[in-house]
Amino acid sequence: MSGRLTITFEDRTIGAFPGQSLGAALAASGELALRHTAGGDCRGMFCGMGVCQDCLVTVDGAPNQRACMVKVADGMVVRRQAAPGETPPARVGAAPILFENLQTVTADVLVIGGGAGGLSAALAARSCGLDVLLLDERQTAGGQYYKQPSAALKAEPLDRQQRDGAALRQRCEGAGVRIIDGAETFAALDAGSVMATHAGRTAVYRARAMVIATGAYERAVPIPGWTLPGVMTTGALQTLWRSHRALPGRRILIAGNGPLNLQVACEVMAAGADVVAVAEAAALFAPARAGAALRMVLHDPALTATGLALMARARLGGATLHFGAVARGISAVEGGLEVELGSATGGHGERFVVDAVALGYGFQPSNELLRALGARHDYDPGIRALRTVRTRECETTVPNLFAVGDACGLGGAPAALAEGEIAGLAIAERLGARSPAGVSADAAHRRLEGHRRFQAALWRLYDAPSPRLSLADDATLICRCEEVSKAALLAAMADGEPSIGAVKRRTRAGMGRCQGRYCGPLIAAHLAEETGRPLDERALFAPRAPVKPVTISDLVGGSAP
Amino acid sequence: MSGFDVLVAGGGIVGMTAALDLAREGRSVIIVDEGRHSGTTANAGSLHIQMQSRFIRMYPEQVADLERSLPLYPAGAARWRELEAELGADLEIKSSGGLMVADDAGQFAFLADKCARERRLGLDVHMLERAELARIAPYLGEAVHGAELCVEEGKLNPLKANEAIRTTLQALGVQRLDETVITALSPAGHGIEARLSHRGGQRSLSAGQVILAAGSGTGQLAAMLGVTIPTVAEPLHVNVTEATAPLIGHLVQHAERMITMKQLGAGQVVIGGGWPARFTGPEEFPTVDPASMIGNLSLAQHIVPRLGSLRVIRTWAGVNTTTDGQCVLGKLPGHDNVFSAVPGDAGYTLGPLVGRMAAALAMGRDPGHDIARFTPARFG
Numbered sequence: 019m020s021g022r023l024t025i026t027f028e029d030r031t032i033g034a035f036p037g038q039s040l041g042a043a044l045a046a047s048g049e050l051a052l053r054h055t056a057g058g059d060c061r062g063m064f065c066g067m068g069v070c071q072d073c074l075v076t077v078d079g080a081p082n083q084r085a086c087m088v089k090v091a092d093g094m095v096v097r098r099q100a101a102p103g104e105t106p107p108a109r110v111g112a113a114p115i116l117f118e119n120l121q122t123v124t125a126d127v128l129v130i131g132g133g134a135g136g137l138s139a140a141l142a143a144r145s146c147g148l149d150v151l152l153l154d155e156r157q158t159a160g161g162q163y164y165k166q167p168s169a170a171l172k173a174e175p176l177d178r179q180q181r182d183g184a185a186l187r188q189r190c191e192g193a194g195v196r197i198i199d200g201a202e203t204f205a206a207l208d209a210g211s212v213m214a215t216h217a218g219r220t221a222v223y224r225a226r227a228m229v230i231a232t233g234a235y236e237r238a239v240p241i242p243g244w245t246l247p248g249v250m251t252t253g254a255l256q257t258l259w260r261s262h263r264a265l266p267g268r269r270i271l272i273a274g275n276g277p278l279n280l281q282v283a284c285e286v287m288a289a290g291a292d293v294v295a296v297a298e299a300a301a302l303f304a305p306a307r308a309g310a311a312l313r314m315v316l317h318d319p320a321l322t323a324t325g326l327a328l329m330a331r332a333r334l335g336g337a338t339l340h341f342g343a344v345a346r347g348i349s350a351v352e353g354g355l356e357v358e359l360g361s362a363t364g365g366h367g368e369r370f371v372v373d374a375v376a377l378g379y380g381f382q383p384s385n386e387l388l389r390a391l392g393a394r395h396d397y398d399p400g401i402r403a404l405r406t407v408r409t410r411e412c413e414t415t416v417p418n419l420f421a422v423g424d425a426c427g428l429g430g431a432p433a434a435l436a437e438g439e440i441a442g443l444a445i446a447e448r449l450g451a452r453s454p455a456g457v458s459a460d461a462a463h464r465r466l467e468g469h470r471r472f473q474a475a476l477w478r479l480y481d482a483p484s485p486r487l488s489l490a491d492d493a494t495l496i497c498r499c500e501e502v503s504k505a506a507l508l509a510a511m512a513d514g515e516p517s518i519g520a521v522k523r524r525t526r527a528g529m530g531r532c533q534g535r536y537c538g539p540l541i542a543a544h545l546a547e548e549t550g551r552p553l554d555e556r557a558l559f560a561p562r563a564p565v566k567p568v569t570i571s572d573l574v575g576g577s578a579p
Numbered sequence: 580m581s582g583f584d585v586l587v588a589g590g591g592i593v594g595m596t597a598a599l600d601l602a603r604e605g606r607s608v609i610i611v612d613e614g615r616h617s618g619t620t621a622n623a624g625s626l627h628i629q630m631q632s633r634f635i636r637m638y639p640e641q642v643a644d645l646e647r648s649l650p651l652y653p654a655g656a657a658r659w660r661e662l663e664a665e666l667g668a669d670l671e672i673k674s675s676g677g678l679m680v681a682d683d684a685g686q687f688a689f690l691a692d693k694c695a696r697e698r699r700l701g702l703d704v705h706m707l708e709r710a711e712l713a714r715i716a717p718y719l720g721e722a723v724h725g726a727e728l729c730v731e732e733g734k735l736n737p738l739k740a741n742e743a744i745r746t747t748l749q750a751l752g753v754q755r756l757d758e759t760v761i762t763a764l765s766p767a768g769h770g771i772e773a774r775l776s777h778r779g780g781q782r783s784l785s786a787g788q789v790i791l792a793a794g795s796g797t798g799q800l801a802a803m804l805g806v807t808i809p810t811v812a813e814p815l816h817v818n819v820t821e822a823t824a825p826l827i828g829h830l831v832q833h834a835e836r837m838i839t840m841k842q843l844g845a846g847q848v849v850i851g852g853g854w855p856a857r858f859t860g861p862e863e864f865p866t867v868d869p870a871s872m873i874g875n876l877s878l879a880q881h882i883v884p885r886l887g888s889l890r891v892i893r894t895w896a897g898v899n900t901t902t903d904g905q906c907v908l909g910k911l912p913g914h915d916n917v918f919s920a921v922p923g924d925a926g927y928t929l930g931p932l933v934g935r936m937a938a939a940l941a942m943g944r945d946p947g948h949d950i951a952r953f954t955p956a957r958f959g
């Protein structure tokens with residue numbers, strides 16, 4: 019990694035590496051408490067991926083900057099975000115504009131999201147000669163699987179996963195895909211156009227067909243103490259290390275459900291962390307799961323072997339592995355965070371004092387743009403989320419709007435790659451472009467089927483009932499942003515048979531900066547169970563622009579001169 | 580389920596406040612509300628008093644009627660303050676004044692003329708030149724040339740207000756059927772029979788009297804009884820910023836362009852003012868039009884440049900009701916036991932007053948204002 023630069027946080031001088039996120043630099047220096055809440059608490063990075071909005075800081079006077087998304091720069095002056103904060107003085111605003119005054123950028127194909135799915139769709143469409151534009155909100159596209167470090171960090175790839183990501187991106191660029199990093203798509207206009215902000219300006223991006231490949235974010239399972247600084251998602255911990263080469267402390271505990279937890283445990287151990295325990299809600303070695311395990315071996319022996327090797331490595335590294343166990347609560351104590359493990363149904367277990375806790379309970383598709391455009395979604399109990407209704411070619415119910423990867427159903431990275439290729443080729447055919455000789459989607463379809471079978475077996479192996487609200491106590495916040503407690507929410511939900519919109523208006527749950535991404539699915543599931551409401555698109559908060567908060571001056575900053 | 584004294588069709592602000600007065604007088608009341616096209620759950624919480632320039636610009640032919648309705652607005656705001664005290668809840672009502680800003684001398688002259696007419700009609704309004712304006716509203720940007728100040732204007736928090744009224748009605752024993760559509764109304768004996776549909780199931784109920792407080796759905800219900808009320812559903816867009824320290828003290832509007840802006844108690848700035856939303860799907864659910872974000876927010880930043888550093892975190896779409904700008908309030912022609920209660924423009928401001936007048940009509944009492952002009956019979 020390259021030379022250090024320095025920033026100040028409150029009154030402290032802190033060293034950082036160029037290319038790191040501000041949040042990573044602060045975490046590596048032990049600064050985990052980043053913002054004050056209106057209720058008087060402190061929060062830190064939770065999702066590590068720009069979704070939760072809990073990592074807000076003031077940077078050089080500009081309020082409400084996401085520490086996990088902002089790159090460090092030498093001499094930055096950073097302060098904890100107050101609640102509510104001040105707005106910097108300004109006397110002159112830009113002249114008012116209309117939508118029609120925005121710059122328009124056109125292409126044949128627009129791809130939103132540059133993870134495995136988006137990059138692969140872009141490459142396939144480009145290989146047929148189409149002009150492809152790909153927008154990704156991160157400073158460096160690559161998505162959650164490839165987690166590409168910023169070039170400025172000059173970090174060697176950690177493993178094959180990162181090397182593959184770098185190679186895929188290079189192939190896209192080499193082929194002439196126009197990749198715009200740091201472009202946040204905040205509104206979808208129709209099947210072929212979106213609005214996005216990039217470098218402080220807004221433009222309309224238009225194409226003849228569009229692929230949505232916005233991936234997933236992590237599901238919330240509220241437990242007492244889950245809003246404390248130092249408690250984050252497993253993916254956030256993974257991002258700190260893989261993309262920024264930073265760790266939030268030495269002693270770490272990881273708990274939740276699903277294969278990512280063990281993998282990340284091994285990754286951060288290799289980075290020098292002391293992972294004291296990993297708790298997995300599923301009783302993995304219960305005899306009832308043998309069938310699922312066997313099916314996994316059949317569908318992908320290599321991946322299964324990797325999984326077993328991970329367990330062995332974690333044990334060797336000194337972590338205690340707890341199967342059928344969950345983190346029941348976290349409290350701030352002298353010298354760190356105390357985590358109590360136990361079974362999901364009750365009973366107190368072992369306690370550990372650590373610097374940071376990672377909670378990973380699987381994923382939730384980022385399907386807001388698709389839903390805002392009216393693409394149909396059906397609830398899939400298998401993934402406990404809405405699944406985008408698509409043709410075999412990955413076209414949604416809205417003509418010329420395609421969707422691939424985790425955004426439409428949590429299939430994992432290999433499936434996202436295959437779907438991207440299928441969608442890219444289908445679009446080429448739709449737009450009358452010629453695919454290179456010998457290229458067809460058949461092989462991708464075959465790979466996709468295999469991955470889907472493997473994924474299904476993996477889900478069965480890790481199947482555990484979602485604790486949803488059951489681990490939270492009355493005072494535990496369910497809506498992190500508006501600080502709505504479980505007791506307040508339950509009272510509002512028990513009064514009549516309210517719709518999710520009515521619950522929102524009664525409690526303010528879902529009205530905050532994360533736009534209900536964490537509390538929404540929990541409220542919807544609870545209402546469905548209590549009132550028999552169908553868990554369909556209406557059961558969730560209405561998806562509306564902006565799908566991510568957007569700075570007002572950026573909206574105006576795009577007018578054509 | 581049958582035999583109510585009064586069926587209130589529509590559970591918005593008008594229907595709820597009408598039910599409140601009726602229940603307090605011992606009437607058995609049931610509210611039926613579809614909840615699909617509502618202004619009450621979606622409005623921006625401005626207490627409007629001065630004439631909104633948007634109406635003067637869009638419907639110049641309605642100005643004379645608007646001016647005649649003007650005295651109703653201070654009375655509407657006063658009714659809100661009374662209601663807050665009666666409910667014993669904090670509705671965050673603030674009468675901190677409303678500013679309608681002008682960008683140049685031409686707009687300033689337009690406002691000065693409007694101001695003079697409004698003064699003659701009894702409103703407490705003044706013109707403020709740039710220097711004086713900068714003193715009371717330092718948050719305004721340099722582009723603002725001057726403004727008209729309406730002292731009694733202000734804001735409230737509709738979420739709190741709606742919730743306080745809902746729970747008070749519950750405590751009074753008023754029944755409420757949500758997500759329920761009235762699909763037919765017909766005279767039956769001395770009363771009215773209503774057919775209801777709720778998540779696919781059908782049923783009916785009867786009531787001695789009916790108050791049609793169904794906002795944009797009122798026209799359809801009146802048509803079931805052979806009466807024309809030309810209510811139009813107008814989908815509108817609202818933007819909300821993240822919270823910030825106290826910045827904007829007034830309700831802010833513009834002399835020529837569509838905008839209303841105010842800051843909530845918790846610090847968020849709510850920015851609306853009539854930018855269009857749109858309907859989607861066969862059920863015509865209102866949804867936002869992203870283009871409205873650009874026009875509305877860029878104008879907001881032009882007027883209050885400091886807003887530029889804030890993020891817009893949420894938008895929503897709601898359905899406003901328009902007719903001819905005036906209330907539609909009175910007995911339905913040909914039906915002694917059915918009353919229409921649709922507020923005029925800025926219907927949330929007028930809501931509790933209109934609800935109170937509708938309840939008075941149903942109980943055969945004096946509504947306290949001259950409402951002859953508002954009769955539904957005017958649409959012929």
Ligand SMILES: Cc1cc2nc3c(=O)[nH]c(=O)nc-3n(C[C@H](O)[C@H](O)[C@H](O)COP(=O)(O)OP(=O)(O)OC[C@H]3O[C@@H](n4cnc5c(N)ncnc54)[C@H](O)[C@@H]3O)c2cc1C
Nearest residue numbers: 131133134135155161162163203232233253423424430431
């Ligand atoms: C935090 C996290 C960690 C994960 N780690 C692993 C792992 O280690 N191993 C594994 O097998 N699977 C992992 N997964 C699962 C992973 O999502 C999939 O395996 C794979 O990345 C799916 O690829 P994708 O292209 O569908 O989505 P992603 O790889 O998630 O890519 C989506 C891309 O879209 C961009 N994007 C999203 N919204 C917008 C917007 N509005 N505007 C512009 N760009 C946008 C994002 O920046 C991102 O780059 C992880 C998931 C998450 C959420």
Ligand SMILES: Cc1cc2nc3c(=O)[nH]c(=O)nc-3n(C[C@H](O)[C@H](O)[C@H](O)COP(=O)(O)OP(=O)(O)OC[C@H]3O[C@@H](n4cnc5c(N)ncnc54)[C@H](O)[C@@H]3O)c2cc1C
Nearest residue numbers: 589591592593613614618619622623625761794796926928
């Ligand atoms: C975005 C927006 C912002 C606004 N901002 C302001 C503001 O700042 N200040 C202000 O004063 N005004 C504002 N308004 C206007 C104000 O909200 C409305 O005028 C007011 O709420 C109307 O109240 P209401 O009770 O007459 O009708 P509504 O609130 O519209 O209620 C009517 C109810 O009747 C129901 N209904 C309709 N048909 C049927 C049927 N057949 N069966 C059963 N139920 C039915 C509807 O579903 C609805 O719930 C705004 C409006 C919108 C849309």
Ligand code: FES
Nearest residue numbers: 066068070071086
């Ligand atoms: S940690 Fe930065 S947005 Fe979630």
